[in-house]
Amino acid sequence: MGDTAALVAALNATWFGSGLPPDAQTRLADMGRLETYPTGTELLTEGEVCEEVGVVIAGRMALRTLVPERGMVTILTIEPGDIWGWSAIVPPYRGTSTVVTIEPVTSVVFEGAALRIALREDPHLAQVLYPRILVAVSRRLAASRLQLLDLFARDATGGS
Amino acid sequence: MMTTEITRPERTTTAGRWYLDRAGLDDLVAALAADGRTVIGPTVADGAIVYDEIRASADMPHGVGDVQVAGRYRLTKRDDARVFGYVVGPTSWKRWVFPPTIELNTGRRAGHRVEFAPIRPRPERLAFIGVRACEIAAFGVQDRVLDAGPFRDADYAARRASAFIVAVQCTTAETTCFCTSMGTGPEVESGFDLALTELDEGFLLDVGSPAGQQLVEGPLAKAIRPATPVEVYTAAADVAATRARIGDPLPTAGLHDRLLAQLDNPRWAQIAERCITCGNCTLACPTCFCTSVVQKTDMEGIGATNERSWDSCFSPGFARVAGGSFRSRPRDRYRQWLTHKFGTWWDQFGTAGCVGCGRCITWCPVGIDVREELMAIAPPIALSPEPTRVEPVAASFDDFVVAQVVATRLETADTVTLTLSGADPAFSKGSLGQFAMVSIPGFPPLPISISRFTVDGIELTIRGAGPATRAMCALKVGDQLGLRGPLGNNWPIDRAVGRDLVIVTGGIGLAPLRPVIHALAADRRRFGDVRLYYGARTPADILYREEMERWASRGGIEVHLTVDRAGPEWEGRVGVVTQLFDQAQWEGANAIAFVCGPERMMQATANTLAGRGVTTSRIYVTLERHMECGIGLCGHCQMGRFFVCRDGPVFSLEQLGDTFGREGI
Ligand code: FES
Numbered sequence: 001m002g003d004t005a006a007l008v009a010a011l012n013a014t015w016f017g018s019g020l021p022p023d024a025q026t027r028l029a030d031m032g033r034l035e036t037y038p039t040g041t042e043l044l045t046e047g048e049v050c051e052e053v054g055v056v057i058a059g060r061m062a063l064r065t066l067v068p069e070r071g072m073v074t075i076l077t078i079e080p081g082d083i084w085g086w087s088a089i090v091p092p093y094r095g096t097s098t099v100v101t102i103e104p105v106t107s108v109v110f111e112g113a114a115l116r117i118a119l120r121e122d123p124h125l126a127q128v129l130y131p132r133i134l135v136a137v138s139r140r141l142a143a144s145r146l147q148l149l150d151l152f153a154r155d156a157t158g159g160s
Numbered sequence: 161m162m163t164t165e166i167t168r169p170e171r172t173t174t175a176g177r178w179y180l181d182r183a184g185l186d187d188l189v190a191a192l193a194a195d196g197r198t199v200i201g202p203t204v205a206d207g208a209i210v211y212d213e214i215r216a217s218a219d220m221p222h223g224v225g226d227v228q229v230a231g232r233y234r235l236t237k238r239d240d241a242r243v244f245g246y247v248v249g250p251t252s253w254k255r256w257v258f259p260p261t262i263e264l265n266t267g268r269r270a271g272h273r274v275e276f277a278p279i280r281p282r283p284e285r286l287a288f289i290g291v292r293a294c295e296i297a298a299f300g301v302q303d304r305v306l307d308a309g310p311f312r313d314a315d316y317a318a319r320r321a322s323a324f325i326v327a328v329q330c331t332t333a334e335t336t337c338f339c340t341s342m343g344t345g346p347e348v349e350s351g352f353d354l355a356l357t358e359l360d361e362g363f364l365l366d367v368g369s370p371a372g373q374q375l376v377e378g379p380l381a382k383a384i385r386p387a388t389p390v391e392v393y394t395a396a397a398d399v400a401a402t403r404a405r406i407g408d409p410l411p412t413a414g415l416h417d418r419l420l421a422q423l424d425n426p427r428w429a430q431i432a433e434r435c436i437t438c439g440n441c442t443l444a445c446p447t448c449f450c451t452s453v454v455q456k457t458d459m460e461g462i463g464a465t466n467e468r469s470w471d472s473c474f475s476p477g478f479a480r481v482a483g484g485s486f487r488s489r490p491r492d493r494y495r496q497w498l499t500h501k502f503g504t505w506w507d508q509f510g511t512a513g514c515v516g517c518g519r520c521i522t523w524c525p526v527g528i529d530v531r532e533e534l535m536a537i538a539p540p541i542a543l544s545p546e547p548t549r550v551e552p553v554a555a556s557f558d559d560f561v562v563a564q565v566v567a568t569r570l571e572t573a574d575t576v577t578l579t580l581s582g583a584d585p586a587f588s589k590g591s592l593g594q595f596a597m598v599s600i601p602g603f604p605p606l607p608i609s610i611s612r613f614t615v616d617g618i619e620l621t622i623r624g625a626g627p628a629t630r631a632m633c634a635l636k637v638g639d640q641l642g643l644r645g646p647l648g649n650n651w652p653i654d655r656a657v658g659r660d661l662v663i664v665t666g667g668i669g670l671a672p673l674r675p676v677i678h679a680l681a682a683d684r685r686r687f688g689d690v691r692l693y694y695g696a697r698t699p700a701d702i703l704y705r706e707e708m709e710r711w712a713s714r715g716g717i718e719v720h721l722t723v724d725r726a727g728p729e730w731e732g733r734v735g736v737v738t739q740l741f742d743q744a745q746w747e748g749a750n751a752i753a754f755v756c757g758p759e760r761m762m763q764a765t766a767n768t769l770a771g772r773g774v775t776t777s778r779i780y781v782t783l784e785r786h787m788e789c790g791i792g793l794c795g796h797c798q799m800g801r802f803f804v805c806r807d808g809p810v811f812s813l814e815q816l817g818d819t820f821g822r823e824g825i
Contacts, residue, residue, distance in 0.1 A: 152667035
């Protein structure tokens with residue numbers, strides 16, 4: 001376990017973690033640890049069991065997926081405030097993409113199993129945390145839809 | 161627009177132009193009086209030139225001049241006998257067409273009943289001698305305010321219609337004159353019955369209406385003779401010299417927007433420390449029209465006459481309601497007056513409320529000079545190219561001017577920037593955001609945004625998405641193409657002065673915004689934080705890469721890039737452009753946003769911007785529509801109440817309302 005105050009401060013500096021009630025903050029800080037990863041660290045592999053959830057504090061990571069005949073494709077990059085590994089709290093607890101740091105990254109990291117237990121046993125924590133997770137996930141979903149439209153493939157000239 | 165070409169042919173011909181010697185002025189006054197008119201002209205009273213009733217030319221000033229600076233006025237003696245050797249004094253013709261006080265009606269209470277009786281105007285027939293160009297313009301402004309709307313001021317209309325106007329060309333100017341800035345003078349060009357230009361011993365006389373012609377052919381016939389070429393040339397030269405004496409016009413391009421963007425400028429409070437809210441400026445102003453109605457009750461208190469008198473937005477009680485005044489502080493009142501004259505007057509009446517006569521400057525007891533205040537509060541933007549709109553060339557459907565490709569640059573695999581030169585100079589003077597209709601014979605002409613203005617041409621960035629654009633992309637140095645334009649409106653960069661600017665673009669949507677970024681970088685300190693968010697399909701589709709690095713490193717512009725998809729070698733961002741700023745730290749309340757990209761992307765962007773507090777009137781988008789004519793004639797680009805080619809392509813979300821992003825419009 002790291003220094004609780006540093007962890008609370010780090011979480012507070014992100015949109016995801018700021019403004020949580022103090023007891024939730026302490027609870028999370030007790031469970032989490034602050035990690036730094038060098039560029040190129042693979043934190044999660046697509047399809048594998050997802051054991052950790054994190055909130056990016058600094059740096060950037062790529063979410064990648066393997067597309068037949070195109071190889072590895074980056075589908076999204078995530079930055080401070082974004083969460084990674086949320087599959088660790090949603091069955092079947094398997095990664096939906098591969099997560100690789102493309103810059104040195106600092107992240108608050110939680111053990112997926114511990115967080116799941118906490119969310120189950122502490123309704124107060126669940127009440128404040130789930131809406132934020134939902135916002136984070138739905139924001140990603142909305143963006144993915146736009147990406148899916150591939151708008152720039154046929155823009156600007158109407159094909160004339 | 162007034163033209164500066166005082167020496168153009170019809171101005172210097174002698175045909176139909178007359179000479180009236182100074183003594184002939186009496187014939188003119190007599191002829192007007194004989195026509196049953198009360199003749200009003202300049203007189204000297206209380207040390208000033210005052211318009212008042214005259215019976216003979218002896219009532220007018222002879223050999224009088226004036227000196228005017230901010231807050232000061234003095235008559236001088238001239239060493240000649242000129243009758244119009246000064247500029248405008250404290251009175252204006254407003255006093256005669258819109259008198260300081262008129263009786264409106266009477267009202268009586270008789271038991272339970274009330275009765276009202278209007279007092280109908282009984283207009284005297286009037287004649288005005290000595291009306292200057294700025295004052296004719298002031299009639300035009302008053303006509304729009306009082307006699308053009310759904311409700312009209314019958315009293316004004318009657319007085320105005322009855323007045324015979326003898327204009328005088330200005331052959332002198334004072335430091336307070338700025339008609340050249342407002343486009344109202346010094347040349348009198350229309351709106352008169354007769355016009356005089358004073359020469360050493362008499363006047364060049366021009367006819368401006370059938371009523372004037374009647375006078376020339378009838379009662380004045382004996383007093384006049386055809387003018388000589390020397391007289392005609394001298395008159396023209398004297399007026400041209402007046403224009404030169406007034407000096408450079410103020411940069412008024414975009415003044416409306418510049419000013420209205422400055423409602424929070426600290427200067428308003430500073431002016432209020434000097435302004436004593438006396439209202440002199442509004443009384444002296446030839447176009448100020450605010451009035452109040454007062455009741456004059458009779459002795460028994462059952463009847464009253466309602467009188468309407470000039471009032472002023474500077475009066476403390478002018479905007480009072482039961483709960484207090486909307487403009488209780490002097491700074492509010494000064495701001496109201498200045499922003500109305502030079503800003504919102506345009507929105508209400510399609511013209512400025514100022515004609516540049518300078519009265520408010522001279523007669524301000526503390527010498528506040530509107531020109532100085534305007535330029536301090538809403539300074540011009542030193543943009544290259546000039547933001548004034550140029551007339552397009554080859555403006556008809558079928559006409560193209562030819563330009564030559566002098567350089568090509570491959571931006572991405574399918575996008576090319578063509579540098580064109582040899583086109584009409586109008587192109588390089590186009591406004592930021594305008595487009596050209598581009599044609600290669602054999603293909604349909606297409607609207608292409610101008611992506612850069614150069615000294616002698618333009619650049620077009622074209623994505624080869626179909627046969628015509630692919631043919632354009634394939635052009636080589638030395639090849640020619642046809643152009644019409646520059647067409648459409650422009651990004652309202654004036655509104656961005658003093659604000660944070662957020663530019664959000666996707667794909668080739670960066671092209672029409674590139675000139676905006678160049679202009680911003682050239683005058684960076686005039687703007688708050690400038691942020692560019694750009695999304696491309698893949699890293700290989702990013703436009704103007706090196707330039708963007710320069711904008712970031714030297715232009716003081718925050719540049720954020722993202723792509724929709726990328727391979728593992730790409731270390732930049734992947735994701736949609738809205739994710740670059742939906743959680744960013746900045747505040748949207750002071751920001752203005754320019755957005756260009758596919759419509760679906762602009763919608764998502766607009767929603768995200770609105771969520772960040774940017775108001776819809778400050779979110780601008782460019783629309784893309786099928787265009788053929790580019791000038792509002794063919795109907796192809798119609799969208800709701802707009803032709804995108806002519807009224808756009810830049811629109812605020814507020815303008816578009818719920819048509820933006822709606823399916824099937
Ligand atoms: S393109 Fe013809 S009306 Fe707009």
